[in-house]
Amino acid sequence: xxxxxxxxxxxxxxxxxxxxxxxxxxxxxxxxxxxxxxxxxxxxxxxxxxxxxxxxxxxxxxxxxxxxxxxxxxxxxxxxxxxxxxxxxxxxxxxxxxxxxxxxxxxxxxxxxxxxxxxxxxxxxxxxxxxxxxxxxxxxxxxxxxxxxxxxxxxxxxxxxxxxxxxxxxxxxxxxxxxxxxxxxxxxxxxxxxxxxxxxxxxxxxxxxxxxxxxxxxxxxxxxxxxxxxxxxxxxxxxxxxxxxxxxxxxxxxxxxxxxxxxxxxxxxxxxxxxxxxxxxxxxxxxxxxxxxxxxxxxxxxxxxxxxxxxxxxxxxxxxxxxxxxxxxxxxxxxxxxxxxxxxxxxxxxxxxxxxxxxxxxxxxxxxxxxxxxxxxxxxxxxxxxxxxxxxxxxxxxxxxxxxxxxxxxxxxxxxxxxxxxxxxxxxxxxxxxxxxxxxxxxxxxxxxxxxxxxxxxxxxxxxxxxxxxxxxxxxxxxxxxxxxxxxxxxxxxxxxxxxxxxxxxxxxxxxxxxxxxxxxxxxxxxxxxxxxx
Ligand code: FAD
Numbered sequence: 465x466x467x468x469x470x471x472x473x474x475x476x477x478x479x480x481x482x483x484x485x486x487x488x489x490x491x492x493x494x495x496x497x498x499x500x501x502x503x504x505x506x507x508x509x510x511x512x513x514x515x516x517x518x519x520x521x522x523x524x525x526x527x528x529x530x531x532x533x534x535x536x537x538x539x540x541x542x543x544x545x546x547x548x549x550x551x552x553x554x555x556x557x558x559x560x561x562x563x564x565x566x567x568x569x570x571x572x573x574x575x576x577x578x579x580x581x582x583x584x585x586x587x588x589x590x591x592x593x594x595x596x597x598x599x600x601x602x603x604x605x606x607x608x609x610x611x612x613x614x615x616x617x618x619x620x621x622x623x624x625x626x627x628x629x630x631x632x633x634x635x636x637x638x639x640x641x642x643x644x645x646x647x648x649x650x651x652x653x654x655x656x657x658x659x660x661x662x663x664x665x666x667x668x669x670x671x672x673x674x675x676x677x678x679x680x681x682x683x684x685x686x687x688x689x690x691x692x693x694x695x696x697x698x699x700x701x702x703x704x705x706x707x708x709x710x711x712x713x714x715x716x717x718x719x720x721x722x723x724x725x726x727x728x729x730x731x732x733x734x735x736x737x738x739x740x741x742x743x744x745x746x747x748x749x750x751x752x753x754x755x756x757x758x759x760x761x762x763x764x765x766x767x768x769x770x771x772x773x774x775x776x777x778x779x780x781x782x783x784x785x786x787x788x789x790x791x792x793x794x795x796x797x798x799x800x801x802x803x804x805x806x807x808x809x810x811x812x813x814x815x816x817x818x819x820x821x822x823x824x825x826x827x828x829x830x831x832x833x834x835x836x837x838x839x840x841x842x843x844x845x846x847x848x849x850x851x852x853x854x855x856x857x858x859x860x861x862x863x864x865x866x867x868x869x870x871x872x873x874x875x876x877x878x879x880x881x882x883x884x885x886x887x888x889x890x891x892x893x894x895x896x897x898x899x900x901x902x903x904x905x906x907x908x909x910x911x912x913x914x915x916x917x918x919x920x921x922x923x924x925x926x927x928x929x930x931x932x933x934x935x936x937x938x939x940x941x942x943x944x945x946x947x948x949x950x951x952x953x954x955x956x957x958x959x960x961x962x963x964x965x966x967x968x969x970x971x972x973x974x975x976x977x978x979x980x981x982x983x984x985x986x987x988x989x990x991x992x993x994x995x996x997x998x
Contacts, residue, residue, distance in 0.1 A: 500539075745898040854869070878912040931962040
């Protein structure tokens with residue numbers, strides 16, 4: 465059972481194990497994919513992500529066919545029927561064993577538990593594998609055996625666990641063919657090769673323009689994902705990546721000494737340059753394995769162990785990959801993360817401007833029914849704060865936006881506008897092509913100060929300073945990122961670009977800010993200091 469988080473043929477544990485079994489017993493192997501629109505709706509999946517998944521599914525089908533493995537996709541309208549329908553489908557194929565990789569969201573875990581219970585009655589064997597992370601959830605714990613809710617001790621152990629397995633990673637890096645399923649010799653299920661794949665899912669269709677843009681920005685397939693990785697490791701960053709073009713457009717010049725990866729620690733915070741890997745859409749669907757990324761990094765750096773230094777590109781990049789594993793571990797260890805609850809329970813009582821609903825049922829109601837004026841303006845990139853507006857317009861257009869500005873817009877929504885972080889979390893999921901519950905929730909709860917290892921509530925970014933700051937990590941020094949995405953300000957230079965006066969804003973028909981930094985900050989400090997009080 466291929467899922468929407470492991471859409472690849474290479475280095476896919478469930479698929480490798482299934483193919484090994486099939487070969488050993490000389491029985492056929494079929495890959496099944498379930499389309500579950502109710503799940504997509506319940507989990508705020510973006511139409512962009514669904515479209516990207518279907519494009520990748522088609523590419524997986526082609527690769528599987530080369531290995532003589534058929535892929536069949538089935539739509540199941542009601543999500544509660546997924547376990548029983550899956551077993552009926554298996555029965556109709558005469559299948560007695562099911563292999564799948566684990567999805568750690570609570571609904572998916574419950575679904576798999578039910579599947580296992582039903583399968584037991586039918587004598588069907590279910591085998592589930594960890595596949596999403598480099599270090600799987602549950603391996604890294606405190607001395608008392610508890611999961612970490614703080615990143616730095618987690619990261620320290622993460623590095624040790626990875627280094628303990630380094631010989632294997634290096635060996636695998638040298639022999640990539642070892643990660644391919646080998647199935648050619650098994651019996652074939654010919655008729656299944658003709659089964660057609662869905663090209664869209666009702667309720668998740670993309671507008672034609674958006675579909676074309678997404679295809680150009682984020683081409684599908686394992687080979688493309690590998691190209692994106694290669695580009696990160698081999699080519700220089702573009703000094704000005706401001707077109708709405710994806711990681712593979714306009715081949716950048718090759719420069720092995722100074723490539724994106726080698727300068728990542730210095731340049732990664734810049735929103736006006738194309739400096740990061742842009743692998744997130746591929747990692748979130750599982751089109752590329754995080755272990756493959758690690759192996760490539762080891763090969764490229766020629767190192768015999770994982771570098772953990774913040775002062776090198778490779779070291780800093782590895783730390784970001786560890787954040788991905790950390791948030792996945794948190795999701796698996798604390799199910800309330802999947803339930804719309806703050807990790808720090810006392811912040812359930814924070815009084816938000818949009819509603820006062822600490823529980824998810826009320827939240828759903830308020831989100832669906834009414835976007836306040838402030839939320840509407842934030843979503844549209846019309847807040848009157850240039851860096852926030854540029855970031856939101858970039859997100860709306862590209863389905864992806866740079867990490868630093870994700871943090872800025874999230875903090876602006878939750879602290880300056882005092883809007884519940886779950887509204888932002890949901891909007892991101894609806895727009896992002898890389899939407900992933902663990903990282904998105906982690907990022908939102910970090911910014912809102914309600915999560916694991918969060919930004920302290922009193923450290924509130926000044927968005928104007930974040931935008932213009934001239935320090936070692938230049939975010940947006942000349943303002944090109946703003947000028948590109950906010951054409952109203954295209955002719956504005958200097959400090960005015962980052963914080964236009966009311967008269968400039970009026971002249972250029974750019975919005976006046978909803979709230980001043982100082983007033984927003986003071987209100988947030990008050991509300992977080994004594995949750996439950998105005
Ligand atoms: P790079 O800088 O090249 O990093 C490489 C990889 O490391 C990324 O592809 C990603 O898989 C991982 N990574 C990097 N930073 C983080 C991080 N802070 N947390 C977890 N993993 C990280 N990432 C998602 O994949 N999906 C999301 O839905 C998502 N939502 C976010 C929401 C907010 C509010 C914030 C602040 C961050 C969010 N992130 C999310 C994390 C991060 O912004 C993106 O992973 C990153 O910007 C992707 O670009 P990249 O691939 O070029 O990253």
